[in-house]
Amino acid sequence: MKFSLSRGLLATVGALLLSALASLALAQTPAGEAGMGGGMAAGGEAGMGAGGQTRNPADQAVEYRQALFTVIGGNFTPIGAMLQGRAEFNGANALKGAERTAQLAAMVGDAFTDVSKTGAESKASADIWTNRAEFDKLAKDFTDHTATLVAVLKKDNKTASAEFKAAATAVAGDCKGCHDKFRTK
Numbered sequence: 001m002k003f004s005l006s007r008g009l010l011a012t013v014g015a016l017l018l019s020a021l022a023s024l025a026l027a028q029t030p031a032g033e034a035g036m037g038g039g040m041a042a043g044g045e046a047g048m049g050a051g052g053q054t055r056n057p058a059d060q061a062v063e064y065r066q067a068l069f070t071v072i073g074g075n076f077t078p079i080g081a082m083l084q085g086r087a088e089f090n091g092a093n094a095l096k097g098a099e100r101t102a103q104l105a106a107m108v109g110d111a112f113t114d115v116s117k118t119g120a121e122s123k124a125s126a127d128i129w130t131n132r133a134e135f136d137k138l139a140k141d142f143t144d145h146t147a148t149l150v151a152v153l154k155k156d157n158k159t160a161s162a163e164f165k166a167a168a169t170a171v172a173g174d175c176k177g178c179h180d181k182f183r184t185k
């Protein structure tokens with residue numbers, strides 16, 4: 001797992017998610033293809049197939065999912081750096097990142113729809129859909145552990161307490177555990 005993203009990247013990944021959401025909403029053609037950053041009306045029409053260029057729903061779903069994980073990474077990375085001593089502990093930033101990660105964690109299960117199974121660029125293992133109960137358990141652990149991290153930091157975010165370290169380690173373990181099991185290399 002990479003903990004090397006700079007904090008400046010947070011804004012970028014936020015923008016990425018927004019643009020992925022916007023393209024989902026408008027069902028636009030890929031930016032590279034049509035390059036129409038243009039009006040909502042045009043996007044809506046294209047989505048209706050006016051230009052015959054509707055995007056593959058599987059690829060769209062994967063793009064959304066990867067954007068979600070990019071933003072999860074952007075918000076948890078600073079906490080990982082604090083945990084590993086590569087960045088000074090900053091309680092306010094840790095709490096902010098934990099709250100955001102917890103909210104995003106709740107979206108993970110829903111990002112693995114059936115249609116997303118066949119997205120060309122996905123690194124999601126096909127085992128997710130044949131072993132859904134185990135996958136859902138890992139996704140639930142992730143929401144539980146991020147909620148615990150938030151609770152710990154709300155109680156005390158003055159120092160990198162042992163409780164903070166344990167809670168953040170559990171979340172980092174969720175990332176690694178699920179990637180090892182359900183993400184292809």
Ligand code: HEC
Nearest residue numbers: 066069070073076122123124138139142174175178182183
């Ligand atoms: C329950 C399973 C699960 C958990 C928990 C999880 N991930 Fe992932 N993650 C995945 C899967 C599966 C993919 C591959 C998605 C795809 O390519 O369609 C992925 C992809 C990613 C990506 C790459 C996104 C891209 O653009 O391709 C990043 C970054 C990432 N995860 C970060 C994290 C971090 C950080 C955490 C913990 C804070 C985490 N993930 C927790 C399953 C999980």
